Amino acid sequence: MLKGRLEDDRMLTGRGKYVSDWNLPNQAYGVFLRSDRAHADIVALDAAAALAHPGVIAVITGDDIRAALKSLPCALPVKGRGGMELIHPGRPALAQGRVRFTGEPVALVIAESAAAAADAAELINVEYRDRPAVVNAGDAVHPGAPLVHDSVPGNVVMDYESGDDAGSKAALAKAARTIELEVDISRVVGNPMEPRACLAHWDAKTEQYHLYTCTQGAGIMRNQLSAVLGVPPEKIRVIAEEVGGGFGVRFNVYPEYCAALFAAKKLGRPVKWTGTRSEVFLADEQARGVRSRGALAVDAQGKILGMRFDMLADLGAYLAPTGPFINTIGIINCLGGVYDVPATYARIRLALTHTAPMAAYRGAGRPIMSYALERLIEHAAHALRIDPAEFRRRNFIRTFPYKIAAGFEYDSGDFEGVMNKALAAADWNGFAKRRAETEKRGRLRGRGMSTYIEATGAGFAPQDQIEMHWGAGGELTLLAPTHNHGQGHETTYAQLVCGVLGIPLEKIRLRTAGPDFYIAGNATGGSRSLLAVGGVIYLGAQELVKKGLALAAEELEAAQADIEFAAGEYRIKGTDRRVSIQSLAAKHPGEMDLAYANKFGSCFPNGCHIAEVEITPETGEAEVVSYVACDDAGNIINHQIVEGQVQGGLAQGAGQVFNEVAVYDDAGQLLTGSFMDYAMPRPGGVNGLKILEHPVPTKLNPLGAKGVGEAGVTGSMPALMNAVVDALRHAGIEHFEMPATPRRLWEALQAAHRKAA
Numbered sequence: 001m002l003k004g005r006l007e008d009d010r011m012l013t014g015r016g017k018y019v020s021d022w023n024l025p026n027q028a029y030g031v032f033l034r035s036d037r038a039h040a041d042i043v044a045l046d047a048a049a050a051l052a053h054p055g056v057i058a059v060i061t062g063d064d065i066r067a068a069l070k071s072l073p074c075a076l077p078v079k080g081r082g083g084m085e086l087i088h089p090g091r092p093a094l095a096q097g098r099v100r101f102t103g104e105p106v107a108l109v110i111a112e113s114a115a116a117a118a119d120a121a122e123l124i125n126v127e128y129r130d131r132p133a134v135v136n137a138g139d140a141v142h143p144g145a146p147l148v149h150d151s152v153p154g155n156v157v158m159d160y161e162s163g164d165d166a167g168s169k170a171a172l173a174k175a176a177r178t179i180e181l182e183v184d185i186s187r188v189v190g191n192p193m194e195p196r197a198c199l200a201h202w203d204a205k206t207e208q209y210h211l212y213t214c215t216q217g218a219g220i221m222r223n224q225l226s227a228v229l230g231v232p233p234e235k236i237r238v239i240a241e242e243v244g245g246g247f248g249v250r251f252n253v254y255p256e257y258c259a260a261l262f263a264a265k266k267l268g269r270p271v272k273w274t275g276t277r278s279e280v281f282l283a284d285e286q287a288r289g290v291r292s293r294g295a296l297a298v299d300a301q302g303k304i305l306g307m308r309f310d311m312l313a314d315l316g317a318y319l320a321p322t323g324p325f326i327n328t329i330g331i332i333n334c335l336g337g338v339y340d341v342p343a344t345y346a347r348i349r350l351a352l353t354h355t356a357p358m359a360a361y362r363g364a365g366r367p368i369m370s371y372a373l374e375r376l377i378e379h380a381a382h383a384l385r386i387d388p389a390e391f392r393r394r395n396f397i398r399t400f401p402y403k404i405a406a407g408f409e410y411d412s413g414d415f416e417g418v419m420n421k422a423l424a425a426a427d428w429n430g431f432a433k434r435r436a437e438t439e440k441r442g443r444l445r446g447r448g449m450s451t452y453i454e455a456t457g458a459g460f461a462p463q464d465q466i467e468m469h470w471g472a473g474g475e476l477t478l479l480a481p482t483h484n485h486g487q488g489h490e491t492t493y494a495q496l497v498c499g500v501l502g503i504p505l506e507k508i509r510l511r512t513a514g515p516d517f518y519i520a521g522n523a524t525g526g527s528r529s530l531l532a533v534g535g536v537i538y539l540g541a542q543e544l545v546k547k548g549l550a551l552a553a554e555e556l557e558a559a560q561a562d563i564e565f566a567a568g569e570y571r572i573k574g575t576d577r578r579v580s581i582q583s584l585a586a587k588h589p590g591e592m593d594l595a596y597a598n599k600f601g602s603c604f605p606n607g608c609h610i611a612e613v614e615i616t617p618e619t620g621e622a623e624v625v626s627y628v629a630c631d632d633a634g635n636i637i638n639h640q641i642v643e644g645q646v647q648g649g650l651a652q653g654a655g656q657v658f659n660e661v662a663v664y665d666d667a668g669q670l671l672t673g674s675f676m677d678y679a680m681p682r683p684g685g686v687n688g689l690k691i692l693e694h695p696v697p698t699k700l701n702p703l704g705a706k707g708v709g710e711a712g713v714t715g716s717m718p719a720l721m722n723a724v725v726d727a728l729r730h731a732g733i734e735h736f737e738m739p740a741t742p743r744r745l746w747e748a749l750q751a752a753h754r755k756a757a
Ligand code: MCN
Pocket: 245, 246, 247, 248, 361, 362, 363, 485, 486, 487, 488, 489, 492, 493, 524, 525, 526, 527, 528, 529, 530, 531, 534, 633, 634, 635, 636, 637, 638, 639, 641, 642, 645, 648, 705, 706, 707, 708, 709, 710
């Protein structure tokens, strides 16, 4: 049996090659001067002192790149209300004339060492004329708010809608009960272990740009770079081996990479930039930051007749390439969740603010829908005095395929079966006893559930390509477009190949973004790698077996029809005359290599998560004392990895619910710009964890698999917060927003205490 993951030994023993481990002859070092304010005109920029500093080679500013680099791209393939098109105000690689968020790159200083570049950056004198800033979406859409871009009236780049507007209004009008809930899905900073970095190189011989960087997939980034650099994608190589975490925030191209490539070409020298943790906080894409007002129309029997959501999303100062997509399609692709509702509707306005641009973070929109909906469902169940599990049971979708109001089709699922398994594991009926026992100890206990669904497998590229190349010693190199940055692809992809070809796992090597090849297809994202690229690999391996058949027939001097393939060997049926696929490949170099492409699309994993928390009133500390996650990820290839993915997602959900939040002050300074002020989840926060599987295979891909990489977040955010709110409800508190930090919980409990007194 396979123990651990194939990639772990290399990574844990320091043999992984991360971005800063790449070096090229004659490289120079870059450091970015960033805006120290949220909104201002750049009146003058004087780089003379910086240029005179020892070791400094150049200072590149917005003016230098103006003619050479185009805006970073952003598009939305759908229109909004009344046919509205997305307004993309443009985003330069270095600020031009105006800065719009604290941390925006203003100049790139290049020197013989990173230290000299950093020192020189401090010598640049920028004269700013300050302008008023607006730092949250609610204020930004008020009439008279400062405009982030003159080209975006009212700071709204898109007013989007989906579903059945009239039907949901009519349902609310005729409902026996209408239940409303407004929630805030707080703004968070993704924090991969490896801060952003790049090594930019212009190869004058081939006239190609080479970008060594942390990427979730070379193909998407290459296309985005092509739009900025104004050269065809074939003139760009995006190269990466190890990437220290992605979580969505390593998907898109960033301004820094474009400026570094410009500098590398201009100077004729490679330029290396290694970002700091502070730069992660200031200038990586951030995410969530959505306020949602939800309304549920329910009949006298507790059946949901309709629902409506009105959301306002903060997209920051510039549009990140995928920001609008994630905050529209990414939210509504599971509109209405797992419930059979006659009429569902959502309106989402996308607003600009003077803050860091917003895009994907684990879940990419789906946690917003699941949080808004599952908080509302649980709130409604309590308001209606119906057991939250029973309320859900009355409303589950039971027949498939099921088309949701937003037009997407759920292919398969067993929502009630999933929930029943979770209820049993969580000892649902024993809760009152546990609560009484907790209260005896002077603490509050709350229970929360979510029955989430999410869409996995979406991809922008038309096809996913793979290649398989044999080495002389029977080893097989697998080229695939999805980059592995913690998900264990090296192991699971090898398992798929090994399962078909029967060669040892250790003989299979995965590569995704090398300097010497290019593979077309989608990046890692939307939990699509296994179901989509894994599906292509699985079919590709079968093609490879077929490809070898003719050679095997020749080798064994038999007709192809008489040969069977099993356990890595071609064999004449009913005899012991055989040849292994490895030796055949070694004997015919190149002839058994394979290129194969295909595409598999969206499917809908789902699950039921049940959390119980205890809160200590004296300190406000919350502890998760029991957590059950029962997920339908379809057929599973590697149970250990899937369990790890659910755990990791759960930790990120718990991080957002209990600790993490990005806070800007009114002037647009990021108050939570380091780990001193921004609390990441720590071990020990979630106890009594049970992870269960309830696989309902999908027919939409050859593996019958659904994605799992983001499920833990999508399920845990509402379940955990519902548990917190349930504990507080018991103490007389009706409304509470995340994060449930000890201080905020303590303050809420104190206020309730005072009110009661
Ligand atoms: N898997 C499986 N059986 C299934 C589904 C998945 O065995 N039915 C395995 C896959 O083979 C893969 C892993 O589970 O090894 C996750 O697979 P999948 O759900 O396809 O997700 P991706 O590999 O596409 O990963 C993307 C997803 C996303 S979108 C984010 S964000 C995220 C996440 O995964 N970022 C991560 N998990 C992360 N985990 C780590 N360590 N680091 C990140 O940056």
